[in-house]
Amino acid sequence: MSTTYVDLSHTLDEDVQIYPGDPAFSCCPVLTVEKDGLNVHSISMGSHTGTHVDAPYHFFASGAQIDAMPLSAFIGNAVVVEVSNKKAKEMITCEDISPYSESIRRKAAQEHGVFVLLHTGWSRHWRSDLYFEHPFLTRDAAQHLIDLGVKLIGVDTLSPDETRVDGSTPDFGVHELVLGAGAVLAENLTNLGAIRTGDWCVNLIPLKLKGCDGSPVRAFAYRAPN
Numbered sequence: 001m002s003t004t005y006v007d008l009s010h011t012l013d014e015d016v017q018i019y020p021g022d023p024a025f026s027c028c029p030v031l032t033v034e035k036d037g038l039n040v041h042s043i044s045m046g047s048h049t050g051t052h053v054d055a056p057y058h059f060f061a062s063g064a065q066i067d068a069m070p071l072s073a074f075i076g077n078a079v080v081v082e083v084s085n086k087k088a089k090e091m092i093t094c095e096d097i098s099p100y101s102e103s104i105r106r107k108a109a110q111e112h113g114v115f116v117l118l119h120t121g122w123s124r125h126w127r128s129d130l131y132f133e134h135p136f137l138t139r140d141a142a143q144h145l146i147d148l149g150v151k152l153i154g155v156d157t158l159s160p161d162e163t164r165v166d167g168s169t170p171d172f173g174v175h176e177l178v179l180g181a182g183a184v185l186a187e188n189l190t191n192l193g194a195i196r197t198g199d200w201c202v203n204l205i206p207l208k209l210k211g212c213d214g215s216p217v218r219a220f221a222y223r224a225p226n
């Protein structure tokens with residue numbers, strides 16, 4: 001029987017939507033088959049480009065760095081929280097999470113533990129200005145998820161916190177709470193609607209970047225073995 005893999009990653013290209021102030025992305029040929037007999041590209045990007053994970057070191061000088069974290073931190077059983085009814089800048093609250101509490105608790109106790117993935121559907125606005133106006137998680141809801149034993153919270157938006165493009169000081173309350181608890185965040189996921197039902201295992205394996213605060217990942221899901 002063949003395994004179905006669901007790709008949860010955005011394609012990285014020059015139009016990739018970057019968090020305000022983060023470095024630009026480029027992937028350019030430096031050697032080519034025509035001139036040099038082989039193709040080699042030079043890649044430049046920030047550590048939070050495209051679909052990626054945040055390590056605790058992102059917000060905490062003494063937090064875990066991406067290369068020091070075990071692979072098990074990036075493999076988990078998914079609970080997809082359906083919040084695709086949320087409008088621009090609307091908050092995702094404890095009330096939205098509570099119908100899933102029991103299944104989160106159950107999967108947290110299983111091998112690989114539990115990832116909670118918030119399906120806002122906002123990935124459909126990827127590459128448009130509306131992408132910055134995404135729904136976001138309240139601190140209370142994030143705390144509730146941590147209390148339930150969640151080891152990773154993933155969003156199909158730019159951030160689990162509100163993103164501000166007007167230059168005002170952003171509130172990183174959810175980042176601070178989740179990363180401060182030693183858990184991981186995943187951002188700019190896509191295609192979460194495809195794993196809404198059934199049992200899925202999700203892999204979000206980062207590059208082994210020494211001393212780094214995050215890494216782009218190739219995010220994917222497959223049916224969890226029974």
Ligand SMILES: [Zn+2]
Binds near residue numbers: 187
């Ligand atoms: Zn990030």
